[in-house]
Amino acid sequence: MRVARYSRIGEPVDVIEIFEEDTPAPGPGEVSIRMEAAPIHLADLYCMRGKEHFDLPLPAVPGFEGVGRISAIGDGVTEWSMGDRVFPHLACGAWRDEITVLAEGLLPAPEGDAAQLSLLPINPPTSYLILEDFGDLKEGDWVIQNAANSNCGRYLIELAKLRGIKTVNVVRRPELIDELTELGGDVVLVDGDDLAERVKAATQGAVIKLGVDAVNGMATERIASCLQDGSEVLAYGMLTGEPCMISPDTSFLRDIKLIGFYTIRQFAKRKPEEVRKVYDHLARLFEEGKLSAKIAGTYSLDNVKDAVAHAGRRGAEREGKVILTMA
């Protein structure tokens, strides 16, 4: 089987290599999974580049998530059968044909397009938990987010729509306005210094109860400037790598909170059965065609260098998520 691995830090296209090796037979309590698809996230690229806080022990196999089917079963494993579709554990190193892991903690995956499904474990729960756990959001309430065309941003539009929550979506490129409106965004605006005034005009002065920021820098303050006093900005991404800026007016006089949002920590506040329920819910939405990602391209594992090069481009040069397929 093939496995993608890097043994030194550098530009992903230079350091990622394909190796041929045997799949270890599953021991007691383990299963092997034949991978079908795994996405390339920015975090995978950060790891290969050795960005601060993303440095894994080397050598390392990238791939935080993916989807596959059970291909071998070790002793004592009763809950899975051959051919069952599963999501492997997060950060398992999914860029390979086959992986042998503990059966405990695997989540069942529905049928459907493998490339789309491979994105289900990470981004959809992020968007889902943001809307579920913050802002006390009810039908008709408004939220505002930037990076609205990101994968999380698009899921957030879809998930908000399903709950009757209205979204203001901030983007950097005007050509995204129609696209995100079609996806279900109630208001789509291009970022800028006068954002608060334009949001007010576009929403007829609606009270906006929650801000979601993945851009950072002054973009955090611009999101905060659109919110009702006393509300929260969640920072869940770091597209610019700048610190989040919050003015004294905003925190001190307007009582806006800035909260770091990390999906895994948010899940840690739930019991395992509640986490499972979230995943079941999202899997069902996927099956019903209510959750979809924008796929920029799919690449065979053999072409992993092309794939990481594509994933490293930004905005209009990338146009969505890059997926590795192992079929």
Next chain:
Amino acid sequence: MKALQQSAYGPPLEVVALIDVDAPTPGPTEIVVEVEAAAMHLADLKFINGDPGFRWFEMPRTPGHEGLGRVVALGDQAKGFEIGDRAFLPVGAGTFCQKVAAKADDCTPAPEGDEIQLVLMSLNAMTAFILVNDISAPAKDEWIIQNGANSSCGRFVIAIAKKRGAKTVNIVRRPELIEELKAAGADAVIVDAGDPDATAALVKEATGGADIRCGFDCVASTGTVTIARCLRESGTVINYGFMTGKSSEMAFQDLFLKSITLQGMNMSSDRTAMERKAVLQDLANMTVAGELEAKIAGTYTLEQAQEAFAHQARTGANRQGKIIILPNG
């Protein structure tokens, strides 16, 4: 009587004048207080200069947020005070003048004692009290961290936390403050190393690697980053000031990898007006008992107001504490 009058936003020399006006007479539910001491704050200068976010007022106005003095006149229906009693004026009363009328219900009885110290209770000491007891509420021996530790509020935080049995680690910019703040009750004093990680390492060493849940930031800019860096997972930075005049910064690594929250201090807190009066009296009693003591940089009369504003505008070692106005000499 004499009063300072601000006629527009601008430099104090241009927009603030000493004028003669009629002394106020009390409305039915009001008292008139002859001001013994009025505190000056950085915010007073900002409200005079009309800095961004500090243009709240109609002109002309009398500056001065905080003051206390003796009751010299009573309205027919004013309750709770007699002539000669000492009273704290409500915050924002316009205290840089000789006499102020205010609703009796909004005033708080003040104890006998040093008016120059007592006049700082309504804002700086109240802020410190709310930060320590209402917002962070540390357990006995629990550590809290703050920057701007040599500010009036920072010093009150040290004293109030100590009384509660909590420990403070204090970040300052000047090494000569270490001994001074330790003498004031600080458990640890760290000179900012200029880099959040380096400062956090010093804090870790000074506290024996304590888990710090809450930090107070009155510096903003990278000062906020440093406080966040010193906190444990899911900790909270409470911003209550902005000495740098810049925005608070939060590094993504602290937000994301540690789930740190940045929140402003909501001065209104959850306390009723009655409870706040009780807190104010407690703080005043602590001052009388010598448990709270502010560093006073200088006292000035109304005639010396321009010198007082110039002194207030200096920072750090060039100011050395609070400026107090003594309107009746």
